[in-house]
Amino acid sequence: xxxxxxxxxxxxxxxxxxxxxxxxxxxxxxxxxxxxxxxxxxxxxxxxxxxxxxxxxxxxxxxxxxxxxxxxxxxxxxxxxxxxxxxxxxxxxxxxxxxxxxxxxxxxxxxxxxxxxxxxxxxxxxxxxxxxxxxxxxxxxxxxxxxxxxxxxxxxxxxxxxxxxxxxxxxxxxxxxxxxxxxxxxxxxxxxxxxxxxxxxxxxxxxxxxxxxxxxxxxxxxxxxxxxxxxxxxxxxxxxxxxxxxxxxxxxxxxxxxxxxxxxxxxxxxxxxxxxxxxxxxxxxxxxxxxxxxxxxxxxxxxxxxxxxxxxxxxxxxxxxxxxxxxxxxxxxxx
Amino acid sequence: xxxxxxxxxxxxxxxxxxxxxxxxxxxxxxxxxxxxxxxxxxxxxxxxxxxxxxxxxxxxxxxxxxxxxxxxxxxxxxxxxxxxxxxxxxxxxxxxxxxxxxxxxxxxxxxxxxxxxxxxxxxxxxxxxxxxxxxxxxxxxxxxxxxxxxxxxxxxxxxxxxxxxxxxxxxxxxxxxxxxxxxxxxxxxxxxxxxxxxxxxxxxxxxxxxxxxxxxxxxxxxxxxxxxxxxxxxxxxxxxxxxxxxxxxxxxxxxxxxxxxxxxxxxxxxxxxxxxxxxxxxxxx
Amino acid sequence: xxxxxxxxxxxxxxxxxxxxxxxxxxxxxxxxxxxxxxxxxxxxxxxxxxxxxxxxxxxxxxxxxxxxxxxxxxxxxxxxxxxxxxxxxxxxxxxxxxxxxxxxxxxxxxxxxxxxxxxxxxxxxxxxxxxxxxxxxxxxxxxxxxxxxxxxxxxxxxxxxxxxxxxxxxxxxxxxxxxxxxxxxxxxxxxxxxxxxxxxxxxxxxxxxxxxxxxxxxxxxxxxxxxxxxxxxxxxxxxxxxxxxxxxxxxxxxxxxxxxxxxxxxxxxxxxxxxxxxxxxxxxxxxxxxx
Numbered sequence: 001x002x003x004x005x006x007x008x009x010x011x012x013x014x015x016x017x018x019x020x021x022x023x024x025x026x027x028x029x030x031x032x033x034x035x036x037x038x039x040x041x042x043x044x045x046x047x048x049x050x051x052x053x054x055x056x057x058x059x060x061x062x063x064x065x066x067x068x069x070x071x072x073x074x075x076x077x078x079x080x081x082x083x084x085x086x087x088x089x090x091x092x093x094x095x096x097x098x099x100x101x102x103x104x105x106x107x108x109x110x111x112x113x114x115x116x117x118x119x120x121x122x123x124x125x126x127x128x129x130x131x132x133x134x135x136x137x138x139x140x141x142x143x144x145x146x147x148x149x150x151x152x153x154x155x156x157x158x159x160x161x162x163x164x165x166x167x168x169x170x171x172x173x174x175x176x177x178x179x180x181x182x183x184x185x186x187x188x189x190x191x192x193x194x195x196x197x198x199x200x201x202x203x204x205x206x207x208x209x210x211x212x213x214x215x216x217x218x219x220x221x222x223x224x225x226x227x228x229x230x231x232x233x234x235x236x237x238x239x240x241x242x243x244x245x246x247x248x249x250x251x252x253x254x255x256x257x258x259x260x261x262x263x264x265x266x267x268x269x270x271x272x273x274x275x276x277x278x279x280x281x282x283x284x285x286x287x288x289x290x291x292x293x294x295x296x297x298x299x300x301x302x303x304x305x306x307x308x309x310x311x312x313x314x315x316x317x318x319x320x321x322x323x324x325x326x327x328x329x330x331x332x333x334x335x
Numbered sequence: 336x337x338x339x340x341x342x343x344x345x346x347x348x349x350x351x352x353x354x355x356x357x358x359x360x361x362x363x364x365x366x367x368x369x370x371x372x373x374x375x376x377x378x379x380x381x382x383x384x385x386x387x388x389x390x391x392x393x394x395x396x397x398x399x400x401x402x403x404x405x406x407x408x409x410x411x412x413x414x415x416x417x418x419x420x421x422x423x424x425x426x427x428x429x430x431x432x433x434x435x436x437x438x439x440x441x442x443x444x445x446x447x448x449x450x451x452x453x454x455x456x457x458x459x460x461x462x463x464x465x466x467x468x469x470x471x472x473x474x475x476x477x478x479x480x481x482x483x484x485x486x487x488x489x490x491x492x493x494x495x496x497x498x499x500x501x502x503x504x505x506x507x508x509x510x511x512x513x514x515x516x517x518x519x520x521x522x523x524x525x526x527x528x529x530x531x532x533x534x535x536x537x538x539x540x541x542x543x544x545x546x547x548x549x550x551x552x553x554x555x556x557x558x559x560x561x562x563x564x565x566x567x568x569x570x571x572x573x574x575x576x577x578x579x580x581x582x583x584x585x586x587x588x589x590x591x592x593x594x595x596x597x598x599x600x601x602x603x604x605x606x607x608x609x610x611x612x613x614x615x616x617x618x619x620x
Numbered sequence: 621x622x623x624x625x626x627x628x629x630x631x632x633x634x635x636x637x638x639x640x641x642x643x644x645x646x647x648x649x650x651x652x653x654x655x656x657x658x659x660x661x662x663x664x665x666x667x668x669x670x671x672x673x674x675x676x677x678x679x680x681x682x683x684x685x686x687x688x689x690x691x692x693x694x695x696x697x698x699x700x701x702x703x704x705x706x707x708x709x710x711x712x713x714x715x716x717x718x719x720x721x722x723x724x725x726x727x728x729x730x731x732x733x734x735x736x737x738x739x740x741x742x743x744x745x746x747x748x749x750x751x752x753x754x755x756x757x758x759x760x761x762x763x764x765x766x767x768x769x770x771x772x773x774x775x776x777x778x779x780x781x782x783x784x785x786x787x788x789x790x791x792x793x794x795x796x797x798x799x800x801x802x803x804x805x806x807x808x809x810x811x812x813x814x815x816x817x818x819x820x821x822x823x824x825x826x827x828x829x830x831x832x833x834x835x836x837x838x839x840x841x842x843x844x845x846x847x848x849x850x851x852x853x854x855x856x857x858x859x860x861x862x863x864x865x866x867x868x869x870x871x872x873x874x875x876x877x878x879x880x881x882x883x884x885x886x887x888x889x890x891x892x893x894x895x896x897x898x899x900x901x902x903x904x905x906x907x908x909x910x911x
């Protein structure tokens with residue numbers, strides 16, 4: 001997948017309607033979608049095709065992540081364009097909402113209900129008989145580790161517990177698409193790790209898991225693809241390495257740990273594609289406009305000069321670096 | 336981490352006087368309240384009775400205007416205690432509607448959104464919070480009751496010699512009577528807003544308190560052939576209080592004494608409800 | 621047990637399938653939504669306000685029974701007239717009216733302020749069904765509370781009189797008919813006002829404004845000309861009461877509508893307003909604001 005300009009759409013061969021239909025039914029599709037709140041822009045001319053796996057929505061506050069999720073979940077109607085989730089539309093709620101589970105950003109719950117009642121009651125509204133609703137409710141509660149607190153009122157829960165009951169509520173009916181708005185917010189590190197494992201497991205089982213988060217190192221660890229938003233526009237989508245490779249205007253930064261960094265730097269800097277070489281706390285950071293030629297050069301210099309290399313790794317092919325380059329807002333990429 | 340630039344300094348400027356700090360609440364509340372065009376129109380309409388009163392007072396003392404309109408002074412209302420009593424009656428309804436609009440939005444949103452800890456974690460007490468919220472309504476209601484009425488009273492006194500000596504108690508009746516109604520309305524609105532916590536429900540509860548209780552009181556009067564049911568009718572209570580203050584002969588079902596006691600009891604209950612609700616924390620079991 | 625082991629163990633159980641959309645599913649969803657609404661909004665202290673309202677007329681008639689000994693306990697004729705006056709002037713115009721405002725006016729508004737409406741919208745339920753569930757919940761609460769209050773008030777009104785005379789009046793005379801009529805009027809009031817204020821909750825930010833407007837209109841109804849009288853719920857409800865009462869010396873007289881007009885008219889109005897509510901909820905978006 002490439003860095004998307006906002007008008008790009010997925011190419012579908014005209015004659016291959018069966019294939020196109022099959023592709024549509026496995027993806028969450030945004031087709032030229034715009035959403036305006038009066039004069040305020042939510043998102044504009046978004047085209048996305050989200051495949052199964054974990055897709056992270058990343059962007060600063062007000063970039064349109066929640067708007068995108070609300071449109072996906074049918075809680076908002078697009079001003080223009082069309083949204084479909086696995087071929088389903090909100091006008092057919094009985095099919096669509098069996099498929100979707102959404103844990104919103106709102107830290108609010110119906111009053112007077114316990115954790116168990118919250119989940120079981122809404123499962124009964126789904127149409128499940130009482131026994132099935134209770135079984136599914138307990139399964140979801142066990143899954144998020146809230147069995148001990150299920151009998152207490154949700155209003156008495158801590159922030160982390162409220163977050164977990166929201167997740168349980170979204171997952172209880174075993175949807176095929178899980179939309180999670182900042183699901184790790186308020187969770188302690190152990191709970192975050194457990195939930196991350198859970199998301200990976202669900203994605204491995206074929207679910208679409210769409211997550212919005214500000215914790216960028218988690219995005220790196222768990223996401224299969226990422227969608228970067230800024231000011232209501234999609235600025236990039238796809239796998240992080242692929243996105244980074246397309247960003248030719250930002251030279252690739254490589255970190256080299258070796259025994260003679262000054263010598264290596266002086267030799268590498270002679271190449272025309274190397275734009276910067278600096279030493280930072282004993283690590284040589286080199287910026288190059290051509291990563292392939294750089295690695296060839298590095299091999300040659302190491303052999304010629306007998307430099308002992310401990311490690312060579314890309315220093316800015318993670319979400320944080322891509323976020324900084326495309327959206328900005330930081331002094332520099334911090335390590 | 337080495338610290339070598341000690342540039343942080345705590346605030347060293349002046350502070351607002353503690354006595355007036357509660358006025359921060361009405362200052363911000365009015366910004367919200369007057370944002371509504373509907374409320375602004377209603378607020379302006381509240382001054383029409385006073386304007387009409389001013390015109391009547393002016394006409395009564397302006398012979399050329401009377402001649403132009405082909406009227407005589409005798410055809411116009413007499414400007415006395417009854418005139419101001421009736422004007423206050425009209426304003427009482429406007430005050431109720433204004434409290435219905437503004438009152439429920441004062442405390443309920445703060446309680447529901449957990450804003451009380453934000454207030455009370457500053458050097459700001461619960462008393463100052465209640466006083467601040469009370470002053471939002473009290474100032475607005477005063478602006479449409481005793482302030483313009485006392486201006487009319489002054490106008491009339493200045494235009495007619497000897498009128499002030501004969502009707503001096505009217506001025507005091509306007510001031511005390513208006514404040515009684517302002518305090519009762521403000522405290523009830525605040526108490527309902529604090530107890531119910533949802534703005535729309537609070538408005539309906541206010542309607543119930545004023546209309547249904549009045550109807551209940553009237554029904555008790557009819558069934559038991561008594562007048563004590565009027566103690567539940569806030570409108571009747573304030574009319575009895577005003578009748579006593581103005582010293583005029585109007586048909587009221589209660590004596591001023593019991594009416595004052597009932598209004599004081601209503602205010603006390605409202606304060607108790609407020610004291611129980613205005614806390615920096617809430618325990619949920 | 622780690623989260624993986626827990627999840628695997630639970631996933632071993634097959635996910636029970638949801639039935640296909642059908643009348644049976646819709647009935648089940650409707651019943652579940654009504655049960656949930658009752659649990660959320662009308663449990664414990666939350667229903668206290670409505671119960672206190674309903675207790676007012678019961679208290680009135682209890683006081684009447686305690687403090688008003690009839691001159692002739694065997695003469696139950698005048699009781700009907702006393703009950704009619706209090707029913708139409710107090711129960712119908714104030715208790716039922718504000719009870720319906722309190723119950724129906726906040727069914728949707730409260731959920732928006734609580735920011736919990738999205739839980740329903742994310743369920744595989746047709747939205748008009750949700751509107752119907754909310755209306756039914758309001759009906760269950762108002763009919764049970766105010767119906768019980770009407771019955772209790774009716775019997776308390778007669779309780780000070782001679783028991784055998786009362787039994788003759790109720791079982792051999794028009795008493796049961798009167799009670800059925802008053803219960804019918806109570807039910808129709810709950811249906812009609814309920815639909816009005818449920819719809820108002822969808823279209824206005826606060827039910828207080830439509831409540832004040834409708835209250836004012838209905839209480840000035842006696843001054844309105846016959847053509848305008850027809851645009852009020854109270855006109856039809858009063859026409860169905862078994863004992864007519866005077867509207868006062870200033871009232872503009874009009875013929876009371878026949879039951880064959882009043883009942884279908886009120887039911888028709890209810891259906892139209894419910895249709896409007898269903899149309900509105902279908903178009904709602906989740907945009908929570910403070911107002």
